[in-house]
Amino acid sequence: MSTDSGPLSDEDSTMGDGVDLNGHANGIGNGSHLPMSDDEDMSLLQTVPPRRNLKRKKSNYAESSDEDDIPLASSPAKQPTSAAIPMPGAVAATTVPSSKASKSKRLGTKKEESDDDGYLKKPQKKKPRKKVKKEESSDDDIPIVAPKSSARKRKVKPESEAESSDEDKPIIKKTSARKTPAKKAKKEEDVEQPASKVNGKAKAREINDGEDEGKGKGKGKKKKKEEEQEEEVYRWWEADPNGDGSVKWQTLEHNGVIFPPPYESLPSHVKMKYNGKDVRLPPESEEVAGFYGALIESDHAKDTVFNKNFFNDWKEILKKHPPLDGTKITTFEKCDFRPMFDYFESEKAKKKALSASEKKELKKAKDDMELKYTTCLLDGRKEKVGNFRVEPPGLFRGRGEHPKKGSLKLRVRPEDITLNIGKDAPVPIPNMPGKWKSIQHDNTVTWLATWTENINQSHKYVFLAAGSSLKGQSDMMKFEKARELKNYVDRIRANYSGDLRSKVMAERQRATAMYFIDKLALRAGNEKGEDEADTVGCCSLRCEHVTLESPNFIIFDFLGKDSIRYYNRVAVDAQIFKNIRIFKENKEDDDSLFDRVTTASLNKHLNSEMKGLTAKVFRTYNASATFQRLLDESDLEGATLQEKLNAYNKANRLVAILCNHQRSVPKTHDQSMEKMRQKYKGLKYDRMKLRHGLFGMDSKYKKIDKYKEDESDIDDDWIVEYEEQMKSKEIEKAEKKFAKENEKLTEDDLKPQLDSVLEARIRHIEEEFKRLAKERGKTTVAVKGNKTPEKLMEGIDKLTERIKSFKLQMVDRDEGKEVALGTSKINYLDPRITASWCKIHDVPIEKLFSKTLQVKFPWAMEVDTEWKF
DNA sequence: TTGTTAACTTAGAACTTCCCTA
DNA sequence: TAGGGAAGTTCTAAGTTAACAA
Numbered sequence: 053m054s055t056d057s058g059p060l061s062d063e064d065s066t067m068g069d070g071v072d073l074n075g076h077a078n079g080i081g082n083g084s085h086l087p088m089s090d091d092e093d094m095s096l097l098q099t100v101p102p103r104r105n106l107k108r109k110k111s112n113y114a115e116s117s118d119e120d121d122i123p124l125a126s127s128p129a130k131q132p133t134s135a136a137i138p139m140p141g142a143v144a145a146t147t148v149p150s151s152k153a154s155k156s157k158r159l160g161t162k163k164e165e166s167d168d169d170g171y172l173k174k175p176q177k178k179k180p181r182k183k184v185k186k187e188e189s190s191d192d193d194i195p196i197v198a199p200k201s202s203a204r205k206r207k208v209k210p211e212s213e214a215e216s217s218d219e220d221k222p223i224i225k226k227t228s229a230r231k232t233p234a235k236k237a238k239k240e241e242d243v244e245q246p247a248s249k250v251n252g253k254a255k256a257r258e259i260n261d262g263e264d265e266g267k268g269k270g271k272g273k274k275k276k277k278e279e280e281q282e283e284e285v286y287r288w289w290e291a292d293p294n295g296d297g298s299v300k301w302q303t304l305e306h307n308g309v310i311f312p313p314p315y316e317s318l319p320s321h322v323k324m325k326y327n328g329k330d331v332r333l334p335p336e337s338e339e340v341a342g343f344y345g346a347l348i349e350s351d352h353a354k355d356t357v358f359n360k361n362f363f364n365d366w367k368e369i370l371k372k373h374p375p376l377d378g379t380k381i382t383t384f385e386k387c388d389f390r391p392m393f394d395y396f397e398s399e400k401a402k403k404k405a406l407s408a409s410e411k412k413e414l415k416k417a418k419d420d421m422e423l424k425y426t427t428c429l430l431d432g433r434k435e436k437v438g439n440f441r442v443e444p445p446g447l448f449r450g451r452g453e454h455p456k457k458g459s460l461k462l463r464v465r466p467e468d469i470t471l472n473i474g475k476d477a478p479v480p481i482p483n484m485p486g487k488w489k490s491i492q493h494d495n496t497v498t499w500l501a502t503w504t505e506n507i508n509q510s511h512k513y514v515f516l517a518a519g520s521s522l523k524g525q526s527d528m529m530k531f532e533k534a535r536e537l538k539n540y541v542d543r544i545r546a547n548y549s550g551d552l553r554s555k556v557m558a559e560r561q562r563a564t565a566m567y568f569i570d571k572l573a574l575r576a577g578n579e580k581g582e583d584e585a586d587t588v589g590c591c592s593l594r595c596e597h598v599t600l601e602s603p604n605f606i607i608f609d610f611l612g613k614d615s616i617r618y619y620n621r622v623a624v625d626a627q628i629f630k631n632i633r634i635f636k637e638n639k640e641d642d643d644s645l646f647d648r649v650t651t652a653s654l655n656k657h658l659n660s661e662m663k664g665l666t667a668k669v670f671r672t673y674n675a676s677a678t679f680q681r682l683l684d685e686s687d688l689e690g691a692t693l694q695e696k697l698n699a700y701n702k703a704n705r706l707v708a709i710l711c712n713h714q715r716s717v718p719k720t721h722d723q724s725m726e727k728m729r730q731k732y733k734g735l736k737y738d739r740m741k742l743r744h745g746l747f748g749m750d751s752k753y754k755k756i757d758k759y760k761e762d763e764s765d766i767d768d769d770w771i772v773e774y775e776e777q778m779k780s781k782e783i784e785k786a787e788k789k790f791a792k793e794n795e796k797l798t799e800d801d802l803k804p805q806l807d808s809v810l811e812a813r814i815r816h817i818e819e820e821f822k823r824l825a826k827e828r829g830k831t832t833v834a835v836k837g838n839k840t841p842e843k844l845m846e847g848i849d850k851l852t853e854r855i856k857s858f859k860l861q862m863v864d865r866d867e868g869k870e871v872a873l874g875t876s877k878i879n880y881l882d883p884r885i886t887a888s889w890c891k892i893h894d895v896p897i898e899k900l901f902s903k904t905l906q907v908k909f910p911w912a913m914e915v916d917t918e919w920k921f
Numbered sequence: 922t923t924g925t926t927a928a929c930t931t932a933g934a935a936c937t938t939c940c941c942t943a
Numbered sequence: 944t945a946g947g948g949a950a951g952t953t954c955t956a957a958g959t960t961a962a963c964a965a
Contacts, residue, residue: 443955451933451956497928510956511927526929575931576959589958613958614932652923655960668930668959715933720948781943872933874951879931902951 286433288521289528289911297529300498300522304473306428306437308480308488309501309514310421311464312444315339322395325388326379336373340366340460343447345392352449358458359384362447365460428500428516429477436517437500442469448507452585452615459507468503498522508583519907528911531882533664534672535921540662541673545570547661552627558648562657564631565590565649569667572620573674573710575613576651576667587611590667591651596641604629618712675707675880680921682706683889694857696893698864700900701873704881708871711880715872728862735858736763737774739851744827745835746844753841754831759848771828779821786813877905883912888919 315335323330324341333341344353344362352358363384370381381387406414425440442464450457466486473479475493482488489503501514516522537544548570551563568574568590577589588597588610597610601621606629608620624632635645651667658665682703688696718724740763746753754760766774787810794804827833835844883905890897897906897913906913 439954441954449934449956454956499928502927505955508956512955513928515929530930578959580958584957587957614934614956616933651959652961666960713932718949724948785943875932904952 285910286435286521287910288525298496301474301495302431303477304428304430304495304500305477306473306480306500307424308471308482309440309442309469310425311442311466311482311484314484318342318392318395322391324392325390326375326381327386328388329379331379331381332376334373334376337366337369337375339445340369341387341389342392342396343445343460345389346396347447348389348393352447352458355457357453357455358447361456361458362460365458369460430516430521433521435520435522438515438517438520440500440514442503443505443512450585452587452611454585454615455583456507462506464503470502472497472499472501518904519910524908524911527908530672531676531884531921534669534676534882537662537665537669537673538677540665544658544661544665552625552631558653560631561635561646561649562654564628564635565646565654566658567625567628569654569670570674571624572608572622573671573712574618575671576654578651585611585615587613587615589613589651591646591649591654593645594641595636595639595643595645598632598636598645600629600633600636606632612712616712616714671711672880675711675876676882676885676921678710679703679707679876679881680885683885688893691893692853692857693895693899694860696895697899698860700886700889700895701864701868704873704877705868705871707881708873708876711876713872713875714870717869721869725862725866728858728865732855732858732862733766733770734774735851735855736766737771739763739848739855740766741833742844742848742851744831744833745839746841746848748832748834749841749844751832753845758852759845768828772825775821775824779817782817782821783814786810786817877901878908882921883909884915884919885921887912888915888917891915892917 317335318338323332324338324345325331344366347353367381375381422440426437427434428437429435443461445463446461448454448456448459448461466482466484466488469482469488470490470492471479471488472492472494474495479488479491499513499515503512504510505512544566548563548566551559552567554560554563569576575589577592579592580587588594589612593608593610597608599607599609601607604623604626606622606624608618608622610618612618632645635647639645639647655666658667658669683700686699686703688699691699743753743759746759790805790810790813797804883901886900887897887909889895890900901909
């Protein structure tokens with residue numbers, strides 16, 4: 053494989069599932085089985101002890117939480133202060149106190165970590181520090197280990213002071229001067245308290261001119277609205293670029309966010325049970341019990357960590373809001389949430405059973421209530437807001453082995469939320485009691501509201517919708533940056549290919565990491581904390597994640613973003629193979645493979661190769677470039693629409709595989725494939741019947757190539773079975789029709805038909821199928837009605853088309869059962885590739901882009917057929 | 922210089938709507 | 944014309960990155 057050919061093709065790599073890699077056991081020892089190169093017999097590479105993996109102790113959180121109390125209580129700043137907050141229903145119990153500083157958690161962690169000379173306790177405990185061997189190797193092909201200048205947070209072991217003179221310099225030293233935009237200066241001065249500024253709804257209402265139209269007249273109104281919206285599309289991509297991009301807006305008006313409704317207690321007859329007995333819960337603890345009750349049939353409820361975290365948090369709530377009947381809830385296993393679950397299910401069923409008009413009414417009421425939050429005024433233009441609904445309280449559904457999954461996510465109140473709004477804009481009034489935490493006027497950011505979530509202290513933002521000008525601009529810039537890489541990529545590849553043999557360990561590791569990012573589209577792979585799921589990306593790969601297989605295969609097996617497994621057995625260049633062997637030497641499974649590379653250092657280097665280049669840009673570039681190449685390669689001369697769509701989806705699928713975008717196989721996949729197979733055969737049966745009819749008219753047609761060939765995959769047994777099924781269905785249909793006709797007659801006060809009518813119809817069907825049975829095995833049959841050979845031939849040709857197209861659909865569905873196409877389409881494939889391709893091949897864009905995607909990518913729709921990524 | 926954090930993008934799961942079939 | 948499955952949409956978790964702070 054060449055080093056400059058872009059992402060690996062599927063011949064080079066395989067993505068499979070469930071392959072158990074025995075290689076782990078001898079992963080490190082593997083080296084000894086490999087052909088020795090001339091460097092092998094030299095003295096061992098002197099590596100500074102590599103970083104260790106913090107994650108290995110992943111269960112700590114859940115285990116310790118028993119004694120430490122639940123996460124809720126682990127940080128004093130997070131203690132609920134429900135009593136002080138007057139709120140309806142159980143709101144208080146699930147509410148995060150406004151006082152906490154978002155940093156509290158991190159600071160706490162930091163302190164704990166630095167207790168011990170700056171080293172993390174756990175890894176230290178887990179493994180004795182490695183003996184540092186002397187650097188004496190001068191092997192031509194083994195990189196010198198240039199010491200890191202400081203210990204990394206995660207697992208770089210302390211390096212001796214002597215090592216600190218750094219020979220590990222990047223080829224190009226980048227200036228680190230980063231300009232601070234106007235941002236910071238603004239921020240502080242702009243924060244102010246909301247109350248003073250609240251000048252009422254009247255002004256705020258100006259924002260949503262659509263709102264008051266509510267009383268207008270039905271249909272015409274809707275159409276008019278749509279037209280209006282269309283008119284309003286701001287063609288930002290045709291406007292002059294404004295400045296350096298750091299200022300995002302001049303004026304901004306919006307109505308804030310919409311809070312979920314307060315908790316409503318369950319009807320008095322719905323009670324959870326404890327130890328078999330009903331428990332009377334106050335609303336505060338009932339609400340939290342309900343969060344769990346709704347999930348008892350889901351996989352979450354089968355998860356011990358989830359259950360443990362939920363129960364710990366719930367017990368905290370119960371301490372403050374104990375059962376009204378004095379029940380002491382201490383054992384999770386004695387809790388029975390089934391009555392709650394059943395109630396929720398019945399409510400769902402009731403909702404489902406509403407008539408269409410009732411549903412419509414409810415939806416309209418909701419839409420009307422939300423309308424004013426759905427848009428904002430950005431520089432005087434109306435733009436859609438994205439997630440204007442505040443996340444409701446619930447149980448945290450962390451993915452994979454997240455140690456905090458199941459924890460209680462508290463209700464967010466106005467006091468938690470900072471709004472970002474134009475200086476002269478009216479401050480909106482929250483739709484629940486309370487005052488905003490603060491108001492700021494920072495026009496260098498795009499968010500309208502933010503708050504800090506209580507479980508991981510992560511920041512939540514309200515942004516504009518995907519179709520807004522701000523998001524569109526940023527999207528277009530992303531793809532333009534990726535396209536720019538085209539002009540640099542050859543040089544970059546040449547550079548890293550050279551560095552694969554660098555004498556400096558850091559450079560060699562970096563080059564190897566770049567190779568993976570470039571060829572395999574791996575993510576950068578930041579460090580992760582102990583209180584997160586153990587997932588990795590390129591820079592954070594550990595030795596256990598890569599296995600060498602002679603002569604030149606590397607097997608990757610790790611959990612990536614969202615704990616999705618990345619499994620790939622891939623052929624690599626000899627030098628890569630050798631490097632990985634060297635990087636793994638003297639390390640243990642849970643040591644970092646690239647112990648001298650961080651995402652920051654890697655990106656710094658990338659930026660020196662091309663301004664603005666990061667690991668992420670490579671992923672976008674490779675996805676789009678691959679997609680363009682695959683589309684260009686497919687020969688669609690004379691292809692049908694379905695064939696074109698299939699070619700497109702195939703290219704899309706290959707990119708999705710490259711990016712490892714997976715989905716779980718739909719539960720009904722096998723069943724639906726079987727149905728499709730039956731339908732496919734049915735179509736072939738129909739065509740066979742037409743052919744035989746044609747031959748019955750004139751045997752000369754038997755000589756025409758396209759008609760003479762028999763349907764290969766339908767045999768006699770199948771035909772018997774199929775005809776039987778058809779007969780039953782026909783009879784059933786006739787019975788239903790008969791019943792319906794009679795019903796109608798009765799309604800109209802007419803006499804219903806006699807049963808003999810139905811009997812006659814059934815007899816007719818049976819005779820028809822008897823005739824078919826007689827025809828079995830014959831290739832010439834009589835045709836009913838006044839069909840001409842031309843009509844029959846036309847019918848056969850149409851069926852042939854349908855069969856072909858249907859077959860393609862089947863293949864498409866089966867091949868795509870584990871691959872999520874949407875993620876790459878939404879995020880990685882330059883939409884202009886699709887727009888241009890559609891024009892070239894005369895494919896309507898709506899066949900490939902849903903309405904949402906068309907709204908997201910208006911800027912891409914006008915490219916011409918010459919445009920290439 | 923390095924760790925932390927704010928701000929943003931990317932991601933699969935969960936939910937809703939649409940459309941086809943029986 | 945319901946109901947079942949696929950497609951589309953929403954939700955929010957989980958990444959990346961660069962500015963900021965120590």
